[in-house]
Every structure is written in C-alpha cells, then in structure tokens.
Amino acid sequence: MADKATLTIDGQSIEFPVITGSENERAINIKTLRGASGGVTTIDPGYKNTGSCESAITFLDGEKGILRYRGYAIEDLAEKADFLEVAYSLIFGELPTADQLEKFHADIKAESHVDEDMKKILDGFPKSAHPMGVLSALTSALIAFNPNTVNVDSEEEMYSAIVKLLAKFPVLAAWAMRKKKSQPLDYGDNSLGYVENLHKMMFAKPNEEYKVDRAVIDALDKLLILHADHEQNCSTSTVRIVGSSHAGLFASISAGISALWGPLHGGANQAVIEMLEAIKEDGGDTKKYMAKAKDKADPFRLMGFGHRVYKNFDPRARIIKVAADDVLGQLGIEDPVLEIAKGLEKEALSDPYFVDRKLYPNVDFYSGIIYRALGIPVEMFTVMFALGRLPGWIAQWKEMRERKEPIGRPRQIYIGENLRDFKAVSDR
Numbered sequence: 567m568a569d570k571a572t573l574t575i576d577g578q579s580i581e582f583p584v585i586t587g588s589e590n591e592r593a594i595n596i597k598t599l600r601g602a603s604g605g606v607t608t609i610d611p612g613y614k615n616t617g618s619c620e621s622a623i624t625f626l627d628g629e630k631g632i633l634r635y636r637g638y639a640i641e642d643l644a645e646k647a648d649f650l651e652v653a654y655s656l657i658f659g660e661l662p663t664a665d666q667l668e669k670f671h672a673d674i675k676a677e678s679h680v681d682e683d684m685k686k687i688l689d690g691f692p693k694s695a696h697p698m699g700v701l702s703a704l705t706s707a708l709i710a711f712n713p714n715t716v717n718v719d720s721e722e723e724m725y726s727a728i729v730k731l732l733a734k735f736p737v738l739a740a741w742a743m744r745k746k747k748s749q750p751l752d753y754g755d756n757s758l759g760y761v762e763n764l765h766k767m768m769f770a771k772p773n774e775e776y777k778v779d780r781a782v783i784d785a786l787d788k789l790l791i792l793h794a795d796h797e798q799n800c801s802t803s804t805v806r807i808v809g810s811s812h813a814g815l816f817a818s819i820s821a822g823i824s825a826l827w828g829p830l831h832g833g834a835n836q837a838v839i840e841m842l843e844a845i846k847e848d849g850g851d852t853k854k855y856m857a858k859a860k861d862k863a864d865p866f867r868l869m870g871f872g873h874r875v876y877k878n879f880d881p882r883a884r885i886i887k888v889a890a891d892d893v894l895g896q897l898g899i900e901d902p903v904l905e906i907a908k909g910l911e912k913e914a915l916s917d918p919y920f921v922d923r924k925l926y927p928n929v930d931f932y933s934g935i936i937y938r939a940l941g942i943p944v945e946m947f948t949v950m951f952a953l954g955r956l957p958g959w960i961a962q963w964k965e966m967r968e969r970k971e972p973i974g975r976p977r978q979i980y981i982g983e984n985l986r987d988f989k990a991v992s993d994r
C-alpha cells in the first residue's frame with residue numbers, strides 16, 4: 567500500500583506521508599501542507615474526515631461495529647470487569663492488579679469529600695436548574711478549592727489530580743440531583759464499592775437504612791462501562807482542545823460536561839425518553855413519528871438513532887438492549903415505552919430511509935429505559951453519561967498533555983466582507 571499521497575495544486579505536486587495505525591487505519595499526514603503550498607489549508611466542517619491526534623486509548627471500527635478500550639473488547643469489559651477497573655485501564659493503559667485496584671480505590675475514598683463551602687455554591691442555584699449545568703459549574707468551582715496547577719511531568723501530581731476528580735465528581739453529581747429534589751446532601755459510605763457508593767449518595771434516605779438490589783448496581787456498573795470512552799467525540803475533543811491551552815484538568819472536564827449536554831451528543835438519552843413518552847401519549851403511533859423523522863421539512867429526528875462513526879451498528883446499543891430486558895425482568899417492571907422503542911427499531915431497520923443512510927440505534931436509544939427502571943430522574947440521564955465518561959475524558963486529557971500536543975487551533979476560510987471604509991455613526 568502507498569505510504570505517500572500526492573496533491574497537485576497550482577501545477578505543483580506535493581507529497582505527504584501516509585501513516586498507519588495499529589489496526590491499519592490510514593491517514594494522510596498534512597502537517598507540512600501550508601508551508602509547502604504557500605498557505606493553502608483544508609476545510610472539513612464537523613471534522614468528518616479529520617483526525618485530530620494519534621491515540622492509544624480506544625479503538626472503534628464503525629463499519630464492523632467494534633469498540634475496544636486499551637485493546638479489550640467492550641463486550642468482555644461489560645460482562646467481566648467493574649467500572650473502576652475499566653477506569654484504571656483507560657487512564658493508565660493496563661488493567662490493574664488486585665493490589666493496584668485496591669490502592670486506587672483507597673486513594674479515591676481518601677479524597678471523597680468536598681469543601682463545605684461548595685454547598686454554598688450549590689445553594690445558589692435555583693431548584694429548576696438542569697443538573698448538567700450545575701455539574702459543569704460545580705466541577706469548575708472545584709478549581710477554586712484546589713488551585714495548584716498540576717505539573718504534568720510529575721506522575722505523582724497527575725495521579726493525585728486524577729484521583730481527586732474521580733473521588734469528588736460522583737459527590738457533585740449526586741448532590742446536583744438531591745438539590746433538585748430538596749433532599750439533604752449525603753456523603754455516602756466509604757465501605758461500599760465506587761458505584762454502590764454513588765448510588766447511595768443519590769438515593770439514601772436520611773431516616774431509613776440504605777438497601778439496594780444487586781441487580782441495580784450491576785446494571786449501573788455496566789452502563790457506566792459502556793459510556794466510559796468513545797475516542798474523539800464532541801465532548802472528548804472539547805476536553806482535549808481546552809486542555810491543549812494548558813488549562814487544568816478540572817477546567818477541561820467542566821467544558822467537556824457542557825459539550826456532552828447537547829441533544830445531539832449525551833443529551834440524546836434524555837431526548838429519547840421524552841420522545842418515547844410523547845409517542846406513547848400520542849397513542850403509540852410509531853409510523854407517524856417515522857414519517858416525521860424522514861420529512862426534511864420537519865426538524866424532528868429519531869433521537870437515539872444514527873452515529874457519526876457507526877455505520878453498521880453500535881455495539882453498546884446491542885449490549886444495552888439485552889440489559890434493558892434483563893433489568894426490567896429482574897426488577898419486575900413493565901415499561902410500555904420499551905415496546906415502543908422496540909417497535910421503532912424494527913421499523914427503522916427495514917425502512918429504506920434509515921437503511922440507506924446507515925442509521926442504527928445508538929447507545930442512547932435504550933439506556934434511558936434502564937435509567938428510568940433504576941429510579942433515576944430523566945434530567946439526571948445525561949449526568950449518568952458524564953459519570954461514565956469521566957475516566958475517558960481524564961485518559962484523553964492525560965494522553966494529550968503527556969504527548970505534548972500543540973494548542974488546538976483550527977484554520978478557517980474567511981467568507982466575510984473585504985476591507986471597507988469606516989463611517990461614523992452619524993453618517994450611517
């Protein structure tokens with residue numbers, strides 16, 4: 567295979583090296599383009615054809631429906647690993663030994679408190695505030711209480727910042743929910759596992775012993791693993807680009823949370839359940855909504871369908887669909903929107919509009935149904951996504967800083983006015 571690509575422009579041929587990744591993905595390295603071509607740039611809205619970095623964290627093949635973290639198949643991780651093991655391997659590159667995992671968890675537990683003054687910041691939010699906005703703001707506010715910049719060349723300082731964030735983030739997420747429900751804040755219980763403790767912080771009642779069904783924790787663990795990384799998606803690219811200015815870890819993650827919030831990205835899980843509910847309220851006529859999704863004059867999109875990279879199926883959606891059936895069965899819940907979701911999926915998979923455009927259910931299509939079965943309020947769905955994605959964001963930020971990547975600063979093609987004479991306001 568060619569290891570060079572040639573571009574001809576203005577009668578001049580310029581050669582570029584072609585690089586190949588460990589899974590044989592190929593890319594034309596255009597680092598020298600502007601210099602060699604006299605300032606010509608490339609344009610690729612939405613970066614559909616542009617690789618922003620080389621990364622050793624996550625591999626996904628959208629045509630084959632493959633997703634692997636650090637070389638491990640998502641199917642294996644979802645079935646056999648727990649969230650903290652997955653988080654460790656994403657961030658540090660290898661699955662932890664039992665000792666490493668124990669130390670990692672102990673270090674997280676030692677940091678699982680936030681400054682009492684953080685409660686005053688939380689108090690300032692109206693109850694109507696969306697928890698994603700609250701979480702982003704509180705994550706940013708953590709900087710004020712941990713103002714030391716991290717020396718990224720020090721393994722120790724990196725480790726300490728990472729552990730702090732993994733420890734405090736679930737506290738903030740749980741508190742964002744409790745504030746909304748006017749419930750007293752809870753610090754959980756450090757004798758519990760990471761995910762169980764998160765659940766306790768969200769759901770423990772002040773006057774009742776905390777009890778939870780193991781099926782609930784297992785389902786939550788699985789969902790967090792499935793969301794833990796997804797290479798250079800919108801929020802992860804945000805984290806990397808903010809971090810590339812040498813903004814700190816917490817500031818970069820706070821920006822990532824905002825990016826995740828949008829309905830085309832993580833916010834889709836909330837949008838899906840709202841869409842399914844609306845279809846149910848409207849008599850359950852899935853055909854009507856399929857027609858709306860296909861109508862170019864109608865802004866309606868089938869939420870939870872389509873993906874920038876997966877053009878075959880989203881392996882996470884497959885796992886989640888089975889998990890949704892399992893969890894609802896184990897908890898004895900019948901949710902009519904699960905049937906509506908399955909009906910929509912069946913129709914879409916045989917509809918030429920969806921088939922031709924390779925639109926399949928994505929990770930968000932069934933996840934909301936499980937979250938709801940677990941008693942998680944709809945507005946918290948995207949927060950759950952953020953909790954899962956946190957290790958991925960951290961791993962990507964760490965990799966970007968360790969590889970000493972340059973500041974992210976794309977080019978543009980200017981299409982505005984040419985030089986104009988300035989007229990004083992009295993003459994306009």
Ligand code: CMC
Pocket residue numbers: 612799829830831832833834859860866867868869870871872873874875923925928929930
């Ligand atoms: N319903 C109806 N039509 C769709 C949908 C949809 N959900 N998704 C894409 N299309 C159509 C789109 O109109 C376009 O049609 P045409 O070629 O006739 O103009 C074609 O499919 C290609 O779509 P696109 O918007 O150019 O594709 P994209 O790669 O820019 O967008 C996407 C990917 C995920 C933003 C989009 O599929 C979408 O909006 N899906 C619904 C929102 C959603 O579920 N988001 C969660 C994504 S997975 C988790 C995550 O990343 O957080």
